[in-house]
Amino acid sequence: MVESMDNNGKSAKKPKLKINKKKMARSLCILAVLIYIIRISWIHFWVNKYDKLIYPGVKVEGIKLSGKTNEEAVAALKRNYVNEIFKKNIVIKIEDKVYTINYSKLNINYNIEDTVKDAFKYGKDKGTINDKYKIIRSAKEKQFSLKYNYDKKEIEDTVSKIQQQFDKKPVDAKITKDKDDEFKITAEKDGQEVDKDKLIKDIDAGISNKAIKDVVVNASLKKVQPSAKKSDLQKIDTKISSFTTNFASSSDSRVNNINVAAKALDGTTIMPKEKFSFNSIVGERTEKRGYQAATVIVGDKLESGLGGGVCQVSSTLHNAVVRAGITPTERDHHNIPVSYVGLGMDATVDYGNIDYKFKNTLDYPIYIECIVKDKDITFNIYSNSKLNDKTYDLVNSVKTANKGNKTICTAKAYKVTYVDGKEVSRQEINSDDYVK
Structure with a gap:
């Protein structure tokens, strides 16, 4: 008990504050339940809100699709990406020439609908409601990429045109005999050709990088050696x-x-x-x-x-x-x-x-x-002249036989090898039958 002094100097006792523990516990439980209900309601609100919308943080080729329906997302991609991508060009540079192919000539098809479906399913197809809410609240970026296919004819035609303008066949060295039985040799000339495989690969790599800016590719030329060189013919x-x-x-x-x-x-x-x-x-x-x-x-x-x-x-x-x-x-x-x-x-x-x-x-x-x-x-x-250490001859052996009303000759031919005039090998190269 606490005592205090009154105005007359006499001490007075203050009443003790009594706490009803049962009521307090009940109040706390009610508050906790209310908080839980509010939280659950809040979670359900957001999860239900995005049930028919794409989750926050989702992008396709850098285009934000958060909060959009399937139809809205498809429209956004067509408007903000595909329509812009068709303005792109493939620019091929080679020496002082430039060749341009507009994307509209490639007949590119993007799998927009399928990609949007995948984007829409993100976060919805697995986990508990709390897992889904965490994804919504975090708004962590999730990128999806479009797949595509295109008609390569325009590219192949352009590359073929470049080849026609820049490819040069090599000229082989040539050897002739003049009237005096002397050999005359004209020198070879190197050729060149467009590195087609690398060019096609670089173009395809540029297209696969689906940024909006133009694809710029530098075509290269490679030297083509002639098959016959003066040094060989000499x-x-x-x-x-x-x-x-x-x-x-x-x-x-x-x-x-x-x-x-x-x-x-x-x-x-x-x-x-x-x-x-x-x-x-x-x-x-x-x-x-x-x-x-x-x-x-x-x-x-x-x-x-x-x-x-x-x-x-x-x-x-x-x-x-x-x-x-x-x-x-x-x-x-x-x-x-x-x-x-x-x-x-x-x-x-x-x-x-x-x-x-x-x-x-x-x-x-x-x-x-x-x-x-x-x-x-x-x-x-x-x-x-180094080959003259060996000489060769072609010889045959013949056997004759009568078959029916015909005479059949069987001839075997041999390539005979000589070294210093002496036979060192005899190779059968064919066996033939003749009607005589």
Whole structure:
């Protein structure tokens, strides 16, 4: 008890303050419940508010979509992004030229609706109501990107146009023989070409960066080396093989055809690892090319056809090539024997059907010389003198057998290798059957 003095100097007792603990506890509980109800109501209010709206902080390609419905978000993206993006240009610079492609020509399609759906689902498709409220309150930025596809035709057409203006084919060094049998070599020239793969890649990278500003790309040129260089052709310094056949009994038209084909082949240069195709060089045997009708072998019969006699050219070349140490990669034989080479040593050709091919397996380029003189056709193969440590020959072995009413000759052909005049190897390169 607390005492105090009254006006008369007498002490008086103050009444003690009494606290009803039960009432206080009840009041606190009621207050807590009210706060909880208010908080829950507040959370429900915001979560319900954004139930049909996109959550705060959500952006698509930097465009704010917070508080928008699906339809409003789609409209905003079309208005503020897609319509602006179509004003963009792809600017290609190369040397002093500039090429421009407007985005409207690319027919770009963006997956706006699908992206907006994903943006709308953000925060709504998982978690409790409290989790959703936390996302709404935090307004943490969430970026979504548009996917796209576009028609590349306009870009490809523009790149093709650039290539046509800037690409320059290299010029190979060329070797010829003059009247004095001396080799003359003209130097090569480098070419150039647009680095197409890099250019297309850079353009695509620029488009994938979906900023509103123009895509500026610098196209580059790369040097193209010629396949034949003067320094390589200077290594041709000697004859490494030769072979001759005679066509004295040929008709005038057959002689003509031999001359036309021989002229096409004369001076052919083949670099190491390069492939040779008879038909590719000689071309189709047509009247326009100067060929005439002459006797040709069709199956096991003789008929008249354009280009008769060309097979003697290919057969003569074949014998010279093998004697240079090169084995053909594609070669076929006639069905009946021919008079100008031995069995198993011929090489028939028929444009579009049968070709004669080989790959230069030597370490040096070869030069093919074809001379037609006095009813003889001669192929000389020239290359480097270091190859003369070996020489080669083409020989055959023939066996004859009767089958039914026909005589069949089986001929095996061998490439024979000599070192210092002594045989060191014998390789079978073909086995052929002929009807005799």
